[in-house]
Amino acid sequence: MSYSTELLKGTLKTIILKLLADNKKMYGYEMTQKVKELTFDKIQITEGALYPTLHALEADGLVTTETEWIGKRARKYYSLSPAGKAKTKEKVKELAGFIDTMISLLDIKPKMA
Amino acid sequence: MYCLSDQQIDLILTDIRSQGITTESLQNELLDHICILIERNLETDGDFRQYYSSAIKSFYRQELREIEEETSFLLTYHHHRVISRNQFFLLLSTVLIAPFIGYDLICTWMVSLSQYREWSMPEDGWSSTLVFALCPLLVLLVLFLTPDRFDPLIPQKSTILIGIKPLIKIIPTDVNLIGANPHSG
DSSP states (O other): OOOHHHHHHTTTHHHHHHHHHHSEEEEEHHHHHHHHHTTSOOOOOHHHHHHHHHHHHHHHTTTEEEEEEETEEEEEEEOOOOHHHHHHHHHHHHHHHHHHHHHHHHHOOOOOO | OOOHHHHHHHHHHHHHHTTOOHHHHHHHHHHHHHHHHHHHSSSSTOOOOHHHHHHHHHTTTOOTHHHHHHHHHHHHHHTEEOOOOOHHHHHHHHHHHHHHHHHHHHHHHHHHHTTTTTTOOOHHHHHHHHHHHHHHHHHHHHHHHGGGGGGSSSSSEEEESSSSSSSSEEEOOOOOOSOOSSOOO
16 A cells, blocks of 8 residues: 555655665665665655656755766766755654644554554 | 667657657656666566556656656746745735835824924825725725635636746646645656
8 A cells, every 4th residue: 555645745855855865875766666665665756756856956956966877878866965964854853743743633642663 | 687778778768758858867867767667677588668668657647748847847936935825815915005004104104293393284185195095905805805806817726836037926726746846646
């Protein structure tokens, strides 16, 4: 079972920034696979959402890019800029606060480990 | 693991371009993405064309150029702020009534000064000032009592962007995206 678009709305930038914070540099396909792996296929990032968002993050100066040629193909690696590192902390903190609020609002009891 | 030939890579790139992806960087990223998918999932003796045509369809809802359009949208409006319809009307009314309020304040200040300087405002001045001061109320009445009249211009489920170049952009659809862009899911 994968989560609905409605639930994921607004979290993609945070997911990408956190992935880059944890993995230094990544390319598009790698990001989609990492998210699938970490969430046991519950979150699947579509190419149609991923690449426009990556380009927007680049335009905002939050990520930097480098291109590596593999035969006839160019592979574009993304990594966090100093501004991106600060933004990641801010976005993760904001999302964590939101999750806490939702747990409280919906009266959800956290699962015991 | 399937090994793509240079001809097959060229074919994919040509197809991506023909489907409306014009940004070179985006072409390269989609090419690399689809090539990895094929190499990792297609059997050595698998049907390249069949796998490619089904894999590329998973990239979009209706057309591949949606990705190009969305990228272009985000790059054009990434400095714009998304506001709701109500916030837009509030902003609009503030901009419209601000000059009137300013005028009224200046008049009040002048009248209070006139008491000390033995000067009084002519009677015509009072009536025109009163009419001028009532205009903001009329603006507010039109904006807030009959908001439906603006539906053709600003539909109920529209997305309004405020920024620079353009100052105001009204998109007549609801933004329903994972990162504030209007098409993807």
